[in-house]
Amino acid sequence: MQIKADPLTPEGFAPFGDVLDATGGPDKIINAGLCGRYHDRARLDFGPETGGRAGISIFKAEPRSLPYLCDLLERHPEGSQAFIPMSADPFLVIVAPDDRGQPGQPRAFLTNGAQAINLHRGTWHGVLTPLAAPGLFAVIDRIGNTANLEEYPLADPFTVIA
Numbered sequence: 001m002q003i004k005a006d007p008l009t010p011e012g013f014a015p016f017g018d019v020l021d022a023t024g025g026p027d028k029i030i031n032a033g034l035c036g037r038y039h040d041r042a043r044l045d046f047g048p049e050t051g052g053r054a055g056i057s058i059f060k061a062e063p064r065s066l067p068y069l070c071d072l073l074e075r076h077p078e079g080s081q082a083f084i085p086m087s088a089d090p091f092l093v094i095v096a097p098d099d100r101g102q103p104g105q106p107r108a109f110l111t112n113g114a115q116a117i118n119l120h121r122g123t124w125h126g127v128l129t130p131l132a133a134p135g136l137f138a139v140i141d142r143i144g145n146t147a148n149l150e151e152y153p154l155a156d157p158f159t160v161i162a
């Protein structure tokens, strides 16, 4: 199967998570009028009920290229996961709805180089997929003493095309 990657939009990504960017007007003007604050734009969840807490990590991921073969999806049942690029390069985002405990029809999105994403708790997704070096991302997700990871190897891997 082939899947075409669509441009990432808040509306298209809404079933899966939040898009973080500085498009449109800021919610607040701060710092003596010299800074726009795009306030509280992501639904974060770190599973405090099971002892989770927020953490910030840095990922340095190998860049991939399109066409991209996806053979695994995963989800984090106990927390959200945000990927904030530390370079202005587009990256590939693969997500899927849940279909009775398994991934449903996958979707692929390309960011525009000025967007970050926050995957909602439990959203099926492909692993971080940069498309250019250095593949540096700040990642905000759950820190805890459970695995918080459910992996689903795909019996029918699919290819993402531009």
Ligand SMILES: NC(=O)N[C@@H](O)C(=O)O
Pocket (backbone or CB within 6 Å): 074, 081, 125, 126, 127, 128
């Ligand atoms: N395993 C890990 O920390 N990263 C994955 O969850 C990922 O989505 O890249």
Ligand code: NI
Pocket (backbone or CB within 6 Å): 074, 076, 081, 125, 127
């Ligand atoms: Ni993940």
